[in-house]
Amino acid sequence: MTESTTKTAKVPDQDALARVGKTVRERLDADPKAYKIPSEKAEIYAIGEFLTSNECRKLAGMIDQVARPSSLYEGTYKDGYRTSYSGNFDSSDPTVKMISRRIDDALGLPGKIGETMQGQRYLPGQEFKNHHDYFFPSEEYWKQERKNGGQRSWTAMMYLNNVPAGGATAFPTLGIQIAPKAGVLLLWNNAKPDGSPNVNTLHAGTPVESGAKYVITRWYRTRKWG
DSSP, rough: OOOOHHSSSSOOHHHHHHHHHHHHHHHHTTTTTTEEOSSSSSSSSEEETTTTTHHHHHHHHHHHOOEEOOOOOOTTTTTBBBBBEEOOOOTTHHHHHHHHHHHHHTTOOGGGGGOOOEEEEEEETTTTTOOOSSOOOOSHHHHHHHTTSSSSSSSEEEEEESSSSOOOETTHHHHHHHHOOOTEEEEESSSSSSSOOGGGOEEEEEEEEOEEEEEEEBBBBBSSOO
């Protein structure tokens, strides 16, 4: 889908996305630990020391246990677009429940609209090329995702380790690159304040050049997930 099509198409969940966006924006703006990354085109925040070093090590070990070659929604990207390893955590695990609630509290959102945390591992040469986290209603997968909680609103990404070289989270249209730093929680709104998709949230996990990169992502919908 092109940017012009995104702008002109009817936007599912637009009012809900605007409401969720406002809730999180006000929550983060009032949080002294949250840093707003300067940008007029997208809402991106970071919270340092969100996880302890022990939590980071434990979660990285959990990723090693569930990691499988990463998949993509059918028909959206070509082979080689996402070459990392990933896996969903057990949502009933005490550690997963604790960290999930901590993220929910940071955003001021009910846990029921958050997807299960997914762990990702990138080894040298692995990457996730430019993509958006929000769903394209024109694609076949939307029929199912609409029933599974609707459109994605905010993305919460936690870095579990420092990467010796490469592995940045890049927002090419914004000219922003964020290097992985252990314990940091990175947050961004996939919609504009009016609830329409924000094409400027195009982002990539750049290739790891040295070492490994461990991250955890939790996506939020507009209504109860699943």
